[in-house]
């Protein structure tokens with residue numbers, strides 16, 4: 201064990217790049233750094249993207265994805281991992297196979313399906329493959345409301361629906377589920393958390409009236425993953441990550457003309473009040 205191991209564990213994000221710097225791999229690296237975990241990464245695909253939308257996407261060839269996994273796992277002591285945009289069934293399978301091959305633990309699956317600018321980042325077949333091959337290997341899955349509706353095959357209108365959908369998703373073989381409520385319109389944003397010990401609760405925060413929410417989902421799942429790498433239990437990791445996001449979403453960067461990015465790094469300055 202290295203000297204800094206206790207304070208700065210190593211984690212892995214497996215996702216797409218965002219040339220606009222706000223979501224995907226960029227959000228994950230910045231978040232993990234702010235949460236004091238070292239972030240390695242496997243880029244599954246490249247997007248040409250800005251705060252307005254995704255202009256193009258290019259999933260990478262299998263060979264270079266496999267090679268990235270091999271390089272990372274040959275050298276780093278990966279304590280947790282998270283997935284983001286995975287594009288299609290073939291790429292979900294490549295990722296699922298590598299996670300199995302390297303026995304990657306503490307996996308958080310953020311089932312990214314549609315970008316804030318409304319471009320699809322996962323095909324319908326990709327969703328099916330995620331349910332079959334990836335979610336059963338995860339410790340936590342973190343859909344937003346539209347993603348939870350697709351995964352669970354039901355409409356979600358209230359908290360009872362959230363609970364029912366979370367139970368369906370748990371039934372795919374993932375012990376812990378968060379359904380994120382950012383896509384609602386209520387003054388209070390409600391995330392529903394279903395834990396493996398049957399405990400469930402709501403995480404509520406005042407809705408911030410902002411369009412600068414590019415990468416919020418990536419940031420939440422990356423922060424949870426960072427805390428899991430530190431050996432923090434799932435329940436505490438979720439609450440801490442939610443608190444972190446609630447802070448930084450109030451102080452975004454005024455960059456770009458669309459869904460602007462968060463400022464993940466500011467957390468470490470501790471200059472903001474909750």
Ligand SMILES: Nc1ncnc2c1ncn2[C@@H]1O[C@H](COP(=O)(O)OP(=O)(O)O)[C@@H](O)[C@H]1O
Nearest residue numbers: 344380381382383389391406407408416417420
């Ligand atoms: N306007 C907002 N005000 C406060 N919290 C928000 C807001 N939008 C999203 N969140 C929080 O950000 C996280 C991501 O939510 P959501 O936008 O639903 O996911 P995604 O980015 O995957 O679409 C959740 O924890 C949610 O509660």
Ligand SMILES: Cc1ncc(COP(=O)(O)O)c(N)n1
Nearest residue numbers: 216223224285315316414415
């Ligand atoms: C490469 C990549 N990964 C994830 C997202 C989702 O982020 P958002 O929902 O904020 O658009 C994205 N837009 N691009």
